[in-house]
Amino acid sequence: MPWSDDHKQATRERIVVAAARAIREHGPDGVSVAAIMRSVGLTHGGFYAHFASKEALVSEALLYAAAETLEYLEVTAARATGQQQVGIVDLAEAYLSTVHLEHPEQGCVLAACGAELARADDPVSGACSESVHAFVRRLVQHSAAPQQRERSREATGALAAMVGGMMLARAVEDPAAARRILADVRSFVRSALQAQTEAKTEAKTEAK
Amino acid sequence: MPWSDDHKQATRERIVVAAARAIREHGPDGVSVAAIMRSVGLTHGGFYAHFASKEALVSEALLYAAAETLEYLEVTAARATGQQQVGIVDLAEAYLSTVHLEHPEQGCVLAACGAELARADDPVSGACSESVHAFVRRLVQHSAAPQQRERSREATGALAAMVGGMMLARAVEDPAAARRILADVRSFVRSALQAQTEAKTEAKTEAK
DNA sequence: TGTACATCAGTGAACGCGCGTTCACTGATGTAC
């Protein structure tokens, strides 16, 4: 056996990591295979020893980025609140931050280029669809609502505001306006989730 | 004078309309100048008699699409409620519809390709920034909140959920799951806006 | 009214460019003896 399998797999992972970063920064069509390979210190020809096509890499990088973001959010929210078990509001707060605004290349792939990925053909769009479901499923786990349908509403609604809010903030050219958008959306999500909690409490009180 | 100026301007507008449609369907990089001109019944060479560059057309088409969507939302919401003066909730309801889900090419340009447009260079990204401000400004006008800051929160938060919600719904491959996302986000926006209205009412009651 | 003319929207071949992918190759590696 030439080289070690470990070495090949390590290179493969470095390509995925570089791609996940570049795709979020320039979009899937904004980065070339050659540019990704160059950023890893290799030439473009070797790419096909690791992936069947650019599409295959993009779909894998997309899933990688999504998983990375979910972990980042939980860790950051836990650190911010000082609690082990964080709520959806805390995750939204962590998501709608200035750091995230300024670093799309390390942030949520859905906010960075969700529409493009969804429009793509099947290996990519399938992974995009799966990523959305992964986000919702994970947020649902952080909901304190008693009914599953209510948890779904909280998770999906919050995710929509998070992704859309970050996209809008990034779309605006004035940095101050962008930060104002983030603050407004944070406040919006907070009141939506509080409303649902209150409605829940009221229903309980009335039942008694 | 050869031909009439009217004829030239009519052709120009047909190109903008076709571009606005194609861009929302395939993204700004997913349509070629030749394809747009073909869809209008012309050849690609004549394009530069109307526009300085593809970028110039994209930025104009983007502003056109945004204005079109704002008008559509107001008309549709007014028709649905039967009232002249509609609230942000009504606009959100009109936005988060199945028709809009299934017709990105006629829908909101921000949900269709906001991130790509924001990432582009200046004629395009400037128009994208302006479009976001136009959306927020228009939604603010539909808020019944007494304070400006509260109106901004309602408008920006609702827009974030609308754009993000539509993007998520389109990103999901199962049509039933997509419709569930739209329903969840509608419900989320409703409770957020109700919460703000209630908080407002409570504050008034306490003041008395 | 009829004719010669100037204009310019639109045509279509051609350009340079960057892309994804292919392929013959190279040379560092682990293995067999």
Next chain:
DNA sequence: TGTACATCAGTGAACGCGCGTTCACTGATGTAC
């Protein structure tokens, strides 16, 4: 332990392709006389 060998990750030239843009042209038009 030392040498010959097979493997294959990575190289770099080359490919076909579609793109945005250019440009010499054409022919329908409105105008001048």
